[in-house]
Amino acid sequence: MKFVRFDNISDLNAGKKDTMLQKKEGGVTAAKGFKAACCAAEIKYKNRTDMAMVYSETPCECAGTFTSNVVKAACVQWDQKIVYSGKPMQAVVCNSGIANACTGQEGWDACESTAKAVESELGVSYESVAVASTGVIGMQLPVEKLVNGVSAMSKTLSDSIEAGTAASKAIMTTDTINKEIAVTFDIDGKTVTLGGMSKGSGMIHPNMCTMLGFLTTDLSIEKKLLQEALSEVVKDTFNMITVDGDTSTNDTLLIMANGLAGNTKITERNEAYKEFYDALFCVCRFLARTMAGDGEGATKLFEAKVINAKSKDDARTLSRAIVGSNLSKAAIYGCDANFGRFLCAMGYSGAQFDQNDVELFFESDAGRMQVFDHGTPLSFDEELAKKILAAAEVTVFVDMHEGEAEATAWGCDLTYDYVKINADYRS
Amino acid sequence: MKFVRFDNISDLNAGKKDTMLQKKEGGVTAAKGFKAACCAAEIKYKNRTDMAMVYSETPCECAGTFTSNVVKAACVQWDQKIVYSGKPMQAVVCNSGIANACTGQEGWDACESTAKAVESELGVSYESVAVASTGVIGMQLPVEKLVNGVSAMSKTLSDSIEAGTAASKAIMTTDTINKEIAVTFDIDGKTVTLGGMSKGSGMIHPNMCTMLGFLTTDLSIEKKLLQEALSEVVKDTFNMITVDGDTSTNDTLLIMANGLAGNTKITERNEAYKEFYDALFCVCRFLARTMAGDGEGATKLFEAKVINAKSKDDARTLSRAIVGSNLSKAAIYGCDANFGRFLCAMGYSGAQFDQNDVELFFESDAGRMQVFDHGTPLSFDEELAKKILAAAEVTVFVDMHEGEAEATAWGCDLTYDYVKINADYRS
Numbered sequence: 001m002k003f004v005r006f007d008n009i010s011d012l013n014a015g016k017k018d019t020m021l022q023k024k025e026g027g028v029t030a031a032k033g034f035k036a037a038c039c040a041a042e043i044k045y046k047n048r049t050d051m052a053m054v055y056s057e058t059p060c061e062c063a064g065t066f067t068s069n070v071v072k073a074a075c076v077q078w079d080q081k082i083v084y085s086g087k088p089m090q091a092v093v094c095n096s097g098i099a100n101a102c103t104g105q106e107g108w109d110a111c112e113s114t115a116k117a118v119e120s121e122l123g124v125s126y127e128s129v130a131v132a133s134t135g136v137i138g139m140q141l142p143v144e145k146l147v148n149g150v151s152a153m154s155k156t157l158s159d160s161i162e163a164g165t166a167a168s169k170a171i172m173t174t175d176t177i178n179k180e181i182a183v184t185f186d187i188d189g190k191t192v193t194l195g196g197m198s199k200g201s202g203m204i205h206p207n208m209c210t211m212l213g214f215l216t217t218d219l220s221i222e223k224k225l226l227q228e229a230l231s232e233v234v235k236d237t238f239n240m241i242t243v244d245g246d247t248s249t250n251d252t253l254l255i256m257a258n259g260l261a262g263n264t265k266i267t268e269r270n271e272a273y274k275e276f277y278d279a280l281f282c283v284c285r286f287l288a289r290t291m292a293g294d295g296e297g298a299t300k301l302f303e304a305k306v307i308n309a310k311s312k313d314d315a316r317t318l319s320r321a322i323v324g325s326n327l328s329k330a331a332i333y334g335c336d337a338n339f340g341r342f343l344c345a346m347g348y349s350g351a352q353f354d355q356n357d358v359e360l361f362f363e364s365d366a367g368r369m370q371v372f373d374h375g376t377p378l379s380f381d382e383e384l385a386k387k388i389l390a391a392a393e394v395t396v397f398v399d400m401h402e403g404e405a406e407a408t409a410w411g412c413d414l415t416y417d418y419v420k421i422n423a424d425y426r427s
Numbered sequence: 428m429k430f431v432r433f434d435n436i437s438d439l440n441a442g443k444k445d446t447m448l449q450k451k452e453g454g455v456t457a458a459k460g461f462k463a464a465c466c467a468a469e470i471k472y473k474n475r476t477d478m479a480m481v482y483s484e485t486p487c488e489c490a491g492t493f494t495s496n497v498v499k500a501a502c503v504q505w506d507q508k509i510v511y512s513g514k515p516m517q518a519v520v521c522n523s524g525i526a527n528a529c530t531g532q533e534g535w536d537a538c539e540s541t542a543k544a545v546e547s548e549l550g551v552s553y554e555s556v557a558v559a560s561t562g563v564i565g566m567q568l569p570v571e572k573l574v575n576g577v578s579a580m581s582k583t584l585s586d587s588i589e590a591g592t593a594a595s596k597a598i599m600t601t602d603t604i605n606k607e608i609a610v611t612f613d614i615d616g617k618t619v620t621l622g623g624m625s626k627g628s629g630m631i632h633p634n635m636c637t638m639l640g641f642l643t644t645d646l647s648i649e650k651k652l653l654q655e656a657l658s659e660v661v662k663d664t665f666n667m668i669t670v671d672g673d674t675s676t677n678d679t680l681l682i683m684a685n686g687l688a689g690n691t692k693i694t695e696r697n698e699a700y701k702e703f704y705d706a707l708f709c710v711c712r713f714l715a716r717t718m719a720g721d722g723e724g725a726t727k728l729f730e731a732k733v734i735n736a737k738s739k740d741d742a743r744t745l746s747r748a749i750v751g752s753n754l755s756k757a758a759i760y761g762c763d764a765n766f767g768r769f770l771c772a773m774g775y776s777g778a779q780f781d782q783n784d785v786e787l788f789f790e791s792d793a794g795r796m797q798v799f800d801h802g803t804p805l806s807f808d809e810e811l812a813k814k815i816l817a818a819a820e821v822t823v824f825v826d827m828h829e830g831e832a833e834a835t836a837w838g839c840d841l842t843y844d845y846v847k848i849n850a851d852y853r854s
Contacts, residue, residue, distance in 0.1 A: 071774030071782050102770050102782060104803040137767020138804040203754055203771065244753040245672060247775035249767070326671040326753070327630055327849055334850025340564020340676070343529050344630065347498030348674035355498050355529060376531040377565040416843045422754055423761025 020185050021279055027180025029164035030195035032218040032260040033057040035157040038170035041149035043142060044097030044135060049170035051095045051149040053118075054214055055157050059088035059128060060256035063227035065234050067251035073137075074100045074107030076252055078115070079130045086223065089256050090128040091118050092214055093150060094171050096199070100133040100141050101249035110141040117147040121154035132212050132252050134173055134199060168197035171212060174421055175201045179290045185279045187263040187272040192219045194279050198253075198287040202296040202422060204243035205324070213238065213253040213287060219276055220259035221266040229277050230255055237284035240316065240409040242324045243295035244418070255280075292323075292410035293393070297417030302332045303395040304342075307406040314351040314400075315407035321349030322396055323411030332394055333413035337362060337385035339371040342396050359399040364391030374401075447612050448706055454607025456591035457622035459645040459687040460484040462584040465597035468576035470569060471524030471562060476597035478522045478576040480545075481641055482584055486515035486555060487683035490654035492661050494678035500564075501527045501534030503679055505542070506557045513650065516683050517555040518545050519641055520577060521598050523626070527560040527568050528676035537568040544574040548581035559639050559679050561600055561626060595624035598639060601848055602628045606717045612706045614690040614699045619646045621706050625680075625714040629723035629849060631670035632751070640665070640680040640714055646703055647686035648693040656704050657682055664711035667743065667836040669751045670722035671845070682707075719750075719837035720820070724844030729759045730822040731769075734833040741778040741827075742834035748776030749823055750838030759821055760840035764789060764812035766798040769823050786826040791818030801828075 029036050038052040064083040066076050082089055093114050100107045115129035133141065157163070168178040182195035200211025230253070238253060259265070266272050293301035304322035309315035322328055325345035331338040339360055346353070356375035361368055366387045371380050388394070456463050465479040491510040493503050509516055520541050527534045542556035560568065584590070595605040609622035627638025657680070665680060686692070693699050720728035731749035736742035749755055752772035758765040766787055773780070783802035788795055793814045798807050815821070 067775075069771065069774035070776075070779060071770050099767070102767050102799065102802070102804060104783070106803075136765070137771060138765075138799065140804070203768075205775075246752055246754045246768075246771065249771050249774060325673055326845075327673045330846055330849030333846065336851050338563070338565075340526070340529050341630075341673075343498050344496065344564060344673065344676050347496035347676060348494075348632075349497075352497060356531070372529065372565065375529070376533075377529055377567070414846055414849075416846050418753075419757055419760065419841055419843050419846060422757030422841075424763050 021282060022184045024182040024184050024193060026161035026182045027164040027168050027195045027197045028054050028214055028216045029159050029161060030182030031193040031216045033258050034216045035159045036163040036167040037153035037156045037158065038167045039149050039152045041095065041145045043095050043145055049166065050097050051093070051153065052167035052170040053091060053093050053153040053157065054167065054216060055091045055122065056256055056258045058258050058260065059090050060258045061221060061223040061226050062089035062254060062256050063223065063230045064252065064254045065231060067248055069247050069249050071102065071249050073133060073250040074103055074111050075131045075133045076250060078111040079132065079252055079254065082127065082130055088128055089130055090124045091122070092130040092132060092254060093118060094132040094212060095146065096171050096173050097135040098133060098139045098141050099135045099137045099250050101137040103140055106140050110143050110146065113143045114146050114150060117150035121151055130254055134171065134212050134250055137249060164195065164197070171199045173199065173201065174296050175199050175294055177294055179287050181283055181286045183279050183283060185275050187275055190261050190263045192261040192263060193217060194219070194283055196283050196287060198291060200291040201294055202243055203246040203248040204241060204291065204295060205245045205247045211248060211251055211291065215255040215283065217255065217257045218259065218261040219257045220261065220263050221257050221276065225266055225273060226255060226257055229280055233277070233281050233284050236407065237281065237288040240320060240407065241288045241292040242320060242411045243292065245324055289410050292412055295412035296421045297415040298412030299333065299415055300413050301393040302329065302411045302413055303393065303408060305395055305408045306398045306400060308403055309400045309405045310403040312405045312407065315405040317349045317351045318346050318398065319407045319409035321345040323409045326414055329411065329414035332389060333415050335386045335389040337371060337380065337382065337389060343372065353400060353402060357401040359401070361397040362388050363395040363397050364388045364393060366391050448709060449611045451609040451611050451620060453588035453609045454591040454595050454622045454624045455481050455641055455643045456586050456588060457609030458620040458643045460685050461643045462586045463590040463594040464580035464583045464585065465593045466576050466579045468522065468572045470522050470572055476593065477524050478520070478580065479594035479597040480518060480520050480580040480584065481594060481643060482518045482549065483683055483685045485685050485687065486517050487685045488648060488650040488653050489516035489681060489683050490650065490657045491679065491681045492658055494675055496674050496676050498529065498676050500560060500677040501530055501538050502558045502560045503677060505538040506559065506679055506681065509554065509557055515555055516557055517551045518549070519557040519559060519681060520545060521559040521639065522573065523598050523600050524562040525560060525566045525568050526562045526564045526677050528564040530567055533567050537570050537573065540570045541573045541577060544577035548578055557681055561598065561639050561677055564676060591622065598626045600626065600628065601723050602626050602721055604721055606714050608710055608713045610706050610710060612702050614702055617688050617690045619688040619690060620644065621646070621710055623710050623714060625718060627718045628721055629670055630673040630675040631668060631718065631722060632672045632674045638675060638678055638718065642682040642710065644682065644684045645686065645688035646684045647688065647690050648684050648703065652693055652700060653682060653684055656707055660708050660711050663834065664708065664715040667747065667834065668715045668719040669747060669838045670719065672751055716837050719839055722839035723848045724842040725839030726760065726842055727840050728820040729756065729838045729840055730820065730835060732822055732835045733825045733827060735830055736827045736832045737830040739832045739834065742832040744776045744778045745773050745825065746834045746836035748772040750836045753841055756838065756841035759816060760842050762813045762816035764798060764807070764809065764816060770799065780827060780829060784828040786828070788824040789815050790822040790824050791815045791820060793818050
């Protein structure tokens with residue numbers, strides 16, 4: 001059973017004191033003025049939904065982070081143009097099955113046709129319509145099916161919880177569960193809602209972004225601050241997960257803020273900004289962590305927490321190296337307390353440290369155990385170690401004893417099923 | 428059947444014109460004055476040999492490259508001390524089963540005890556005895572068994588071909604085949620021999636080094652030039668292979684040159700140096716390529732050749748990214764011509780390029796096929812693609828059309844067996 005602790009509000013609020021953050025049912029349709037729809041357009045999959053649309057009744061300030069991959073999908077380039085233009089965003093159309101990456105001019109034209117279909121159906125400028133794709137790289141999108149899908153979805157847009165949930169299912173590829181969340185918090189006595197959905201299971205090693213993630217909020221906030229908050233939060237959430245070390249061509253995280261909550265517009269880094277920032281952090285952390293635990297073929301969530309590192313960069317680098325190592329991931333799958341592999345991964349991460357300073361522990365709901373103490377291996381109870389590592393969420397906890405910085409990274413185990421899924425993904 | 432072309436002398440001489448290079452039977456004992464032995468010391472494995480010794484009748488100039496991992500095994504630190512001291516080397520003792528990494532002072536003491544056992548048996552200074560270990564990290568070596576092993580091997584040292592081959596088998600861990608080679612070339616009318624052995628199958632992503640490799644030659648050469656040649660050659664051989672992206676704590680490549688061939692000592696970068704350099708390149712390339720093809724769980728060798736890149740660094744980075752990607756490796760296993768994954772890996776490699784310049788081909792003994800042409804996917808014959816990818820050696824060939832640099836990297840496919848081997852490697 002995956003994600004035992006994920007729906008726990010105390011986990012959601014971890015690290016926050018006296019928080020006002022409340023969990024709310026739903027996802028992208030939870031905030032005021034947002035609607036969603038989905039349809040089965042048969043882009044590549046049969047017998048399932050494969051297109052989703054998120055729409056705001058009013059134009060939104062928007063922000064986004066995108067893949068650092070030099071080979072950017074056409075839709076990433078399309079969305080960057082909108083986000084960087086400073087113009088508002090009002091809708092996002094997403095398809096699964098085909099990624100629209102490595103598709104040349106024809107790929108760009110498919111983005112434009114999709115956005116123009118929304119314009120003709122809903123009367124919003126095509127330059128305010130983001131598009132996103134996920135699936136096989138190097139195949140062209142069937143434009144007519146996309147346009148028909150937009151037409152069908154435009155007629156069924158709904159602000160219901162169910163519409164948001166259905167959208168989060170339509171964007172899945174090899175994901176085994178849909179990922180959505182919504183929270184509320186108070187600003188100026190107004191209740192603000194922030195919701196979101198994401199997908200991602202393979203080709204996950206985000207760098208400045210995630211796979212696909214769409215966040216909606218009725219907060220009123222300046223575009224510049226919205227982007228700053230998003231860019232900062234991804235560093236410790238989406239950028240701290242890895243499934244296979246492969247940074248996708250399509251990674252896109254978008255947030256739309258329509259201001260319908262009625263709060264005084266946030267224009268500086270005040271208390272209200274702080275409230276929003278914390279909510280954004282919690283939402284992004286939840287989605288990122290869920291993606292890691294639902295990595296292709298995964299049987300468990302694999303977390304690495306590094307404390308007392310020399311710098312924040314070192315802490316991030318070390319924790320990411322641990323969860324990114326194929327050998328560590330295979331050991332976690334086999335419940336093998338082969339702690340040398342974790343130290344080895346830290347050693348080649350690029351961070352400088354002295355192994356004689358390091359303590360290393362295994363942790364889970366089943367217990368906690370130290371296995372390495374300042375350069376020396378400890379003898380330990382192999383049976384207890386197996387029990388700890390057999391849990392649904394396993395943490396490797398490392399005390400560097402070299403400073404005060406800390407970071408947490410998330411991944412999953414490496415299993416037969418990962419290979420199976422990826423040996424013939426296209427078929 | 429793996430390594431179809433590996434024993435082909437024309438492959439060994441690839442890129443060389445009018446070469447004098449000849450293949451010779453054997454490995455570390457092929458050069459004059461070198462002997463080897465092995466024994467079953469029961470370090471960790473039962474019912475197989477697990478210790479090897481290579482010994483030169485006379486003291487040798489030596490050079491070495493070592494892991495860039497911050498967490499260095501005790502034996503790596505021991506060997507670095509010898510290589511960097513400028514003193515001669517006369518013997519190497521190697522064990523498999525336990526890596527002597529993350530073992531603190533006790534690990535260092537084990538190196539010293541082993542070297543001193545050689546001194547007392549063979550009368551050479553313990554400071555001229557290198558040690559190397561490979562196996563599980565974080566376990567202490569049984570020193571008494573090591574010392575008994577040294578004693579047994581000292582009595583059975585032999586310069587026979589068989590003794591060299593037996594040594595190359597004793598250092599194997601998850602390797603499925605032993606790796607050894609020897610070549611001869613002429614300098615000053617003297618026949619010089621260069622031989623070597625290596626091991627490595629998992630935790631392979633060398634950086635400034637390989638897993639374990641031991642080279643022996645009867646060449647007479649200055650230490651400084653020996654080190655320069657070795658350091659240069661590894662950049663395009665051992666540093667261009669990857670099995671799983673994990674850079675080991677124990678990577679060590681040593682070369683010993685005892686001068687018994689009788690050539691005029693090489694003290695500058697003259698023609699004789701060039702002859703030696705080419706031989707060294709061929710030997711290292713053979714061993715590196717064989718290691719990649721024998722990667723844990725591998726069913727085939729996966730080669731990436733990048734031509735017309737902007738710089739040598741770019742060419743190396745791009746080719747390594749292709750063979751290092753889990754998703755590419757899984758596609759190669761599944762014979763799936765999912766070329767987008769290779770472009771994706773190039774895109775996140777760190778090299779800058781424009782996808783609209785790129786051409787990508789699949790190649791093997793079964794044929795050649797272009798799948799991507801200057802930014803646009805080509806339609807192709809899926810059946811022929813399957814045949815090409817089903818070969819024992821598969822090449823992804825990329826023309827960047829941006830410059831004149833080229834590089835080749837080697838890896839293997841990602842299979843169920845990789846996961847199986849590594850989910851319970853310790854047991």
